Amino acid sequence: MTSTERVYGYFPGCTLATTAVDYDASGRAVAAALDLELREVPDWNCCGASFPLSAENVMNFIAPARTLIAAQREGQDLATLCAVCFHVLKRSDSYLRTHPEAADRLNAFVTEGDYDGRVKVRHLLGILRDDLGWEVVRRHVAAPLQGLRAAPYYGCLLLRPEAEMELDNPEAPKVLHNLLLALGAEPVGFARQAECCGSTLLVSAPEANQRLSTAVIESARSAGAMIVVTACPLCKFNLDRAQEGLPAAERLLVAYFTQAMAAAFGLAEHAGPVCPLQAAA
Amino acid sequence: MRVTLDPEALHGPFVREIEAISEQNLLKCNQCGRCSAGCPVVEEMDLLPNQIIRLAQLGLETVIDSQTPWMCASCLMCQSRCPKGVDLPRVMEAVRQIALRRGDSRVLAGRVDGSLLASAPQMAVIGALRRGER
Amino acid sequence: MTNPSCTTALVVGAGIGGITAALDIANSGFQVVMVEREPSIGGHMAQLSETFPTLDCSQCIMTPRTVEVGHHENIRLHTYSEIESVRREPSGSYRVRIRRRAAYVDWEKCTGCGVCQEKCPFKVESAFERGIGQRKVIYTLSPQAVPNKPVIDAEHCRYLQSKQDIEAGRAPAVDKQGNPATPKCGACAKLCPTGAIEWEQQDSVLEEEVGAIVMATGYDMLPMERLPEYGGGELRDVVDGLAFERLLAASGPTAGKVVRPSDGEVPKQVVFVQCSGSRDPERGVPYCSKICCLYVAKQAMLYKHRVPDGQAYVFYIDVRAGGKGYEEFVTRAQEEHGVVYLRGKVSKIFAQDGRLIVKGADTLSHRAVEISADLVVLATAIVPRATTPAVAGLLGVPVDENGFLVSGDEEMAPVDSCVEGVFLAGAALGPKDIPETVAQASGAAAKVLSLFQQRVAAAATVTA
Numbered sequence: 004m005t006s007t008e009r010v011y012g013y014f015p016g017c018t019l020a021t022t023a024v025d026y027d028a029s030g031r032a033v034a035a036a037l038d039l040e041l042r043e044v045p046d047w048n049c050c051g052a053s054f055p056l057s058a059e060n061v062m063n064f065i066a067p068a069r070t071l072i073a074a075q076r077e078g079q080d081l082a083t084l085c086a087v088c089f090h091v092l093k094r095s096d097s098y099l100r101t102h103p104e105a106a107d108r109l110n111a112f113v114t115e116g117d118y119d120g121r122v123k124v125r126h127l128l129g130i131l132r133d134d135l136g137w138e139v140v141r142r143h144v145a146a147p148l149q150g151l152r153a154a155p156y157y158g159c160l161l162l163r164p165e166a167e168m169e170l171d172n173p174e175a176p177k178v179l180h181n182l183l184l185a186l187g188a189e190p191v192g193f194a195r196q197a198e199c200c201g202s203t204l205l206v207s208a209p210e211a212n213q214r215l216s217t218a219v220i221e222s223a224r225s226a227g228a229m230i231v232v233t234a235c236p237l238c239k240f241n242l243d244r245a246q247e248g249l250p251a252a253e254r255l256l257v258a259y260f261t262q263a264m265a266a267a268f269g270l271a272e273h274a275g276p277v278c279p280l281q282a283a284a
Numbered sequence: 285m286r287v288t289l290d291p292e293a294l295h296g297p298f299v300r301e302i303e304a305i306s307e308q309n310l311l312k313c314n315q316c317g318r319c320s321a322g323c324p325v326v327e328e329m330d331l332l333p334n335q336i337i338r339l340a341q342l343g344l345e346t347v348i349d350s351q352t353p354w355m356c357a358s359c360l361m362c363q364s365r366c367p368k369g370v371d372l373p374r375v376m377e378a379v380r381q382i383a384l385r386r387g388d389s390r391v392l393a394g395r396v397d398g399s400l401l402a403s404a405p406q407m408a409v410i411g412a413l414r415r416g417e418r
Numbered sequence: 419m420t421n422p423s424c425t426t427a428l429v430v431g432a433g434i435g436g437i438t439a440a441l442d443i444a445n446s447g448f449q450v451v452m453v454e455r456e457p458s459i460g461g462h463m464a465q466l467s468e469t470f471p472t473l474d475c476s477q478c479i480m481t482p483r484t485v486e487v488g489h490h491e492n493i494r495l496h497t498y499s500e501i502e503s504v505r506r507e508p509s510g511s512y513r514v515r516i517r518r519r520a521a522y523v524d525w526e527k528c529t530g531c532g533v534c535q536e537k538c539p540f541k542v543e544s545a546f547e548r549g550i551g552q553r554k555v556i557y558t559l560s561p562q563a564v565p566n567k568p569v570i571d572a573e574h575c576r577y578l579q580s581k582q583d584i585e586a587g588r589a590p591a592v593d594k595q596g597n598p599a600t601p602k603c604g605a606c607a608k609l610c611p612t613g614a615i616e617w618e619q620q621d622s623v624l625e626e627e628v629g630a631i632v633m634a635t636g637y638d639m640l641p642m643e644r645l646p647e648y649g650g651g652e653l654r655d656v657v658d659g660l661a662f663e664r665l666l667a668a669s670g671p672t673a674g675k676v677v678r679p680s681d682g683e684v685p686k687q688v689v690f691v692q693c694s695g696s697r698d699p700e701r702g703v704p705y706c707s708k709i710c711c712l713y714v715a716k717q718a719m720l721y722k723h724r725v726p727d728g729q730a731y732v733f734y735i736d737v738r739a740g741g742k743g744y745e746e747f748v749t750r751a752q753e754e755h756g757v758v759y760l761r762g763k764v765s766k767i768f769a770q771d772g773r774l775i776v777k778g779a780d781t782l783s784h785r786a787v788e789i790s791a792d793l794v795v796l797a798t799a800i801v802p803r804a805t806t807p808a809v810a811g812l813l814g815v816p817v818d819e820n821g822f823l824v825s826g827d828e829e830m831a832p833v834d835s836c837v838e839g840v841f842l843a844g845a846a847l848g849p850k851d852i853p854e855t856v857a858q859a860s861g862a863a864a865k866v867l868s869l870f871q872q873r874v875a876a877a878a879t880v881t882a
Contacts, residue, residue, distance in 0.1 A: 018405040052410035056358070056377035058307045087407050163360040173364055175646040194768035194775070199324045199359035205404055206396055206412035208355060211328045215357075218324075225770070236405050316693075316735045317779035322765025326786040334781055365647065365765055367698035 009134060011082035011125065012074040013041035014092065017049045019085055023236035029261040029273035030084045030127060036143055036268050037135060041082055044073045046115075050091040053203075061108050067095035068109055071124075072116045080123040082130060084261065086235035090160035090168065093124040097167045126161070128178045128234060128260070129170050137185040145269035147187025148277070153263065154228035155179030155190050156219065157197045158238045173197050179232060182260060186267040193226035195219045200241040216245035220255050230277065231257045293343035298382075302340050305378035310341045312368045319362035319372050328355050333362055337375050348383045352376075354417060384416050424511045424629035425870040426451060430501060430809060433461020434852060435634035435844030435859040437483050442863035443632075444492035448870055451626045452487070453516055454497045455805065458563035459484050461636050465546060467666035467674070469852055470716040471747040477669065481562055488564040494626075498569055500805070502623065504631075504812045511629050512839065520619045521569035522578065523556070527614035530566035532558075534606035534615070542574045544671075548661035549654075550679060551671025556606050560669060570615075576603040581617065629873065630839045630866040631813060633823065634859060635806045637845035640695040640702065640799040648694065648767045648796060654680040655774055656767060656794045658694075659713055666720050676724050678793050681772075685792030688721055689776045690714045690732045691764045695799035697735065703799045703820060708849040710797035711738045715751040717795065722755040730757045731789055733764050733778045741851065760787055767794055800849035813840050822848045833862040841865050 019027035034041045047070045055063035070092065074081045083089040099106040100120040110117040131140055155176075162173040171178045176197060183190040200219055201212030220242055223231050233239050239257050246254040256276040266274035293299075303310060313334070320332040329352040331339075339347035353376040362372045401409060425448050429440045432454035440450045452459070463469075464484075466476035487493055499518040507513055523534075534556045544553035546560070556570045572578045581601040583589035593599050607615035639658055642650035649656045655678045657665075668674040678685050692710050695702035711734065718730040732751075737759070739745040751757045762779030769775075774791045802821040810817050815835045816824045823842045826834035835842050841862035844855040 016407070017410075018407045022403075022405045049410065051414070052407045053358070053414050056371075056374045057305045057381055059305070085407070087411075159357075159359040159361070163364045165364065172646075194770065199357050199361065202357045202359065203408050203411040203415070204325070204355070204357050205408045206400065207415070207417065208325075208328065209397075209400070211325055211355065214327070215324055237408050240405050240408070314735070315781055316697075317762030317781040318765050320781070320786050321762050321777050321779035323786065332779065332781070332784055332786065334779070335784060361765070365701075367700055367702070367763070369700045 009038065009130075010040040010042060010079055011130065012044045012077050012079035012122070014044055014047055014050070014070055014074075014081055014083050014088060016083065016085045016088035017052075018236045023085075023239070025273075025275055026084055026236055026239075026259045026261060029259060029265045029270075029275065032270050032273045033261050033264040033268060034127070036270065037131075037139065039130065039135070042077065042079065044070060044077060044081065046073055050088045050095075052087060052091070054091045054094045061105050061112075064095050064099060064105070064109055065113060067092050068099065068113060068118045069115055071096055071099075071122050072113065072118050074122045075119060076116060080125055082125050082127055084127055084234070084259075086126075086158060086161040087237060089124065089126045093169075094167050096120065096122065096124050126170060126234070128161075128182065131182060132178055137181055140182065140185040140264075144186055144267045146267055148183075148263065148267050149187050151188040151277075152191045152227055152229045153183050153188045154193050154223035154226060154231045155183060155196060155260075156223065156231050156233045156238060156242070156257075158233065158235050159197070159199050159202070161234055162197060179234070179260060183232065183263065186263055188263065188267075191223070191226045191228045193222045193228065195222035198222075200238045202237060202241075205237070205241055205244075212241060213245050216241040220245060224255055228255065231255055232260050232263050233257060234260055287342070287344060289342060296343055298345050299340065299343045301382060302375065302378045305381055306371065306374040308371055308375055310337060310370075310375070313337050313341065313366075313370045314368065316367060318365050318367065322361045322365055324359060324361065325355050325357055333372060333376075336379065337370070337372060340375060340379070348379055348386065350379075353379045353383070354415075380415065424509065424627075424873055425449070426626070426628045427866050427870075428453065428512070428514055428626065428628040428631045429634065430631065431461070431634040431636055431844070431846070432456075432459035432487070432495075432497070433634060433636040433844065433855075434463045434480065434483075435636065435846075435855045436461075436632070437480075437487055438856045438859035439632045439634060439843055439863040439866075440493055441483060441486060441490070442860050443866055444490050446867050448492065448867070450490075450493045451514075451628060452493060452495045453499050453501055454495075455500055456559060457498045457521070457557075457567070457569045458559050458565060459487060459495070459497060460559075460564070462660065463852065464560060464562075465548075465660055465667070466663050467668070467670070468716065468720060470712045471741070471743040473716070473720075475668075477562060484562070484564040495565070496624075497565060501809055501812055507627070510839070511627050512631060514626050514628060514631075516624050516626065518622045518624065519569075520572070520621050521567075522572065522575075522616055522619045523568055523570060524614045524616045524619070525565065525567045527612045528567045528610075529612060529614075530558075531611065532561075533609050533611065535568055537605050537609050539603065539605060540574065540576065542571065547664050547671050549657065550661050550664045562669075570606075577601045577607075577617065630841065630869050632841045632843060632859075632862045632866060633809065633813065633815065633835070633846060634842075634844045634862075635803050635809060635846045637800045637849065638803050640801055642796070642798065644702065645694055645796065645798070648691065648764070648794070649769065649774070650796065653767070653769055653774065653794075654678075655685075655792065656796060658796050658798045659710065659717070662717050662795045666717065666724070674724070676721055676793075683792070684725060684728075686725065686728050687789065687791045688718075688728060688730050688793045688795065689774075689789055689791040690718055690730065690795045690797065691767075691776070691778075692732065692734045692797045693763060694796035696797075698799075703801065705820060705849070706738065707797070707800040708738065709800065709851050711736075712741070712744055712747065712851065714795070714797050715739075715748040715757070718757040719751045719755050722757065730755075731791075732757060732759045733762055733776075734759060735761065735763055741853070762787065800845065802846060806846050813837060815840060815842070822846065833858050833865060839869065
């Protein structure tokens with residue numbers, strides 16, 4: 004028996020492997036600090052970046068299914084950080100499990116093995132809350148984020164639809180709030196904490212995207228937030244980009260929840276915009 | 285504007301195609317309007333989300349000319365609050381798919397700002413491209 | 419059957435339904451036992467300001483009946499009581515055990531002078547005032563309460579709590595001078611002119627034998643916490659329909675002044691949200707709560723009477739106004755009082771800069787609609803009283819999947835149950851308004867009287 008008690012297959016996803024390496028690195032660092040082993044699933048591929056919403060589209064499930072099959076081979080549940088990857092993988096798994104004829108058709112096509120539905124798709128937030136408990140997280144806090152008013156921003160795909168995502172109540176979510184409490188910070192709930200940042204409208208309708216992200220930032224700001232904490236690299240990008248026109252001093256910083264954890268755990272190099280000095284403000 | 289409704293349109297191939305692709309019983313929607321009330325992008329839409337499903341219910345094919353399904357961010361707010369459990373995001377996807385199958389399908393990438401393509405997280409680019417454009 | 423008890427009726431629940439049934443039966447010369455959970459009778463009708471569609475003052479039309487019940491020589495009234503068990507006797511009558519909770523006040527000695535309530539130093543949230551106002555720890559529900567005798571809320575009573583602490587060893591048994599410790603406060607006992615405070619009072623159990631039962635346990639409203647997307651249970655200026663009645667009521671905590679619970683300011687923009695939890699198979703109750711379309715029109719009109727320069731909005735999906743004079747009533751609100759009706763179910767309500775942002779829609783004009791409101795009234799779903807399924811179980815009456823009582827025949831005999839001698843009336847069967855409740859109550863009473871009349875006639879034949 005190794006000292007690592009908990010082992011999860013880890014799916015970083017394309018964005019964390021390239022443009023959001025800071026999310027990936029801080030995630031791995033805090034997981035290691037908590038004795039959670041995140042073992043990257045070999046031969047993973049892009050989840051598809053959007054959950055197939057049409058019937059008769061088994062082809063679209065192949066991308067996420069291959070990753071689920073790879074996790075099956077490794078014999079572990081699958082942990083994710085990116086909210087969109089979590090959404091796509093979890094809902095794909097749910098769909099294939101409840102539509103056996105679709106799973107059969109998929110399995111007839113895929114050569115890497117048969118999807119059998121035994122892998123559980125998890126998000127690190129759920130793992131922290133349900134497998135470890137906040138008390139364990141609290142014990143690892145070396146530099147509590149005292150005085151840091153942090154707005155927990157849940158976005159859309161992390162929580163909805165509630166029955167399939169199985170993470171938290173989208174109308175009154177608490178998991179990021181409670182994480183921030185465990186880190187010694189002061190969570191600041193705000194009206195648009197689970198409203199859309201604009202998502203892929205970034206590419207197809209940038210002005211609408213700007214309006215949505217700006218509304219989220221303004222909502223967090225008016226609630227008294229000093230920083231916004233998120234679990235999605237697209238949310239972070241959109242919220243940062245919406246503020247590019249503002250002078251630097253007026254921008255509300257956006258960080259990943261893993262960066263907040265790193266700051267609190269004393270792992271400054273992974274803390275990103277979250278800084279214990281800022282917490283002293 | 286006056287439309288003539290008849291059983292052929294109400295139960296015809298168009299409605300059946302929408303229902304098959306979306307796997308939704310369109311008649312479950314009683315047009316309460318909650319989807320439109322909570323949609324974050326409604327400001328940029330020419331038709332309200334509830335109008336999209338209303339037109340589909342009545343078999344009125346003009347629905348595929350609307351900008352609305354392409355402005356949809358698939359944020360799932362409508363679906364999460366619908367009192368009847370109608371999965372409107374799937375209905376939006378069905379309209380998009382039919383539009384793509386009928387018109388010439390277009391790839392968005394050629395019209396997207398180059399610097400944006402370079403800096404944006406690829407999940408945004410892939411997600412947008414997979415949707416296509418009217 | 420010559421047992422005289424078999425022509426005594428039991429009425430469970432003393433709202434307007436129970437009161438009507440009891441009076442009909444008692445006025446026909448038969449004995450009635452009434453059991454009511456609350457300290458006094460009247461149910462939700464006692465909380466209303468005015469009733470639709472007449473805009474009669476609710477207290478004014480109800481008080482003559484509650485007073486009649488209180489004085490009636492044929493009615494034995496047990497308030498602050500619950501049915502504990504029901505046993506069918508071989509003779510066909512019912513032996514009912516009733517538990518009367520400890521009130522810590524001897525109602526025989528109490529004259530209803532009210533000094534205890536006036537002088538009690540402590541206030542708590544009042545369920546009767548629904549978050550708008552408070553009551554004292556020793557309290558009656560209202561100045562017109564029948565019976566006008568108070569009860570002590572033991573959980574919040576300083577005297578009783580400290581007495582329990584001393585007896586349980588949680589508090590020192592002697593004070594600093596070495597004398598036996600005395601419980602705190604006790605102001606009511608010191609001031610009561612007849613010495614009616616009875617700290618040692620226990621629950622009491624009594625038995626009644628009855629020949630027929632009318633169940634009229636009424637309704638409740640969906641808890642606000644079920645509507646987090648509307649700020650339910652969290653935003654002070656988002657209230658439910660009954661709470662708004664307390665704001666409107668002249669005998670209410672604000673003496674009828676419509677003000678925001680948060681800061682006491684007069685609201686100039688009030689939004690009413692119909693179907694809050696109703697017609698919502700996914701996240702609320704699947705059925706229509708029937709009375710909200712009318713009471714919202716009523717409340718919007720009364721608001722405009724009080725605040726003539728205020729604006730009222732109503733978000734609706736349909737307007738259901740099928741009763742006599744109901745359509746005309748709603749039309750009056752729209753045409754004569756300028757209440758703006760918007761067809762769309764509200765998606766979300768949140769706070770911003772001390773006001774409430776309501777995100778709704780108007781499907782008729784094809785617009786998503788946003789309103790900055792000072793006060794929001796949610797017409798929350800009507801649900802059965804929490805105790806109804808348990809009481810129904812004691813009587814052998816089934817309840818449906820929503821907790822409402824099931825009639826013997828929903829179509830042709832709605833006030834019959836499937837249990838012999840047990841009859842049903844009012845909102846415990848499903849949401850309904852006052853006229854329908856009173857009609858069903860009289861219907862149930864008529865069934866009881868018919869049953870009793872047959873027994874009287876049979877007894878006369880035997881003895882003849």
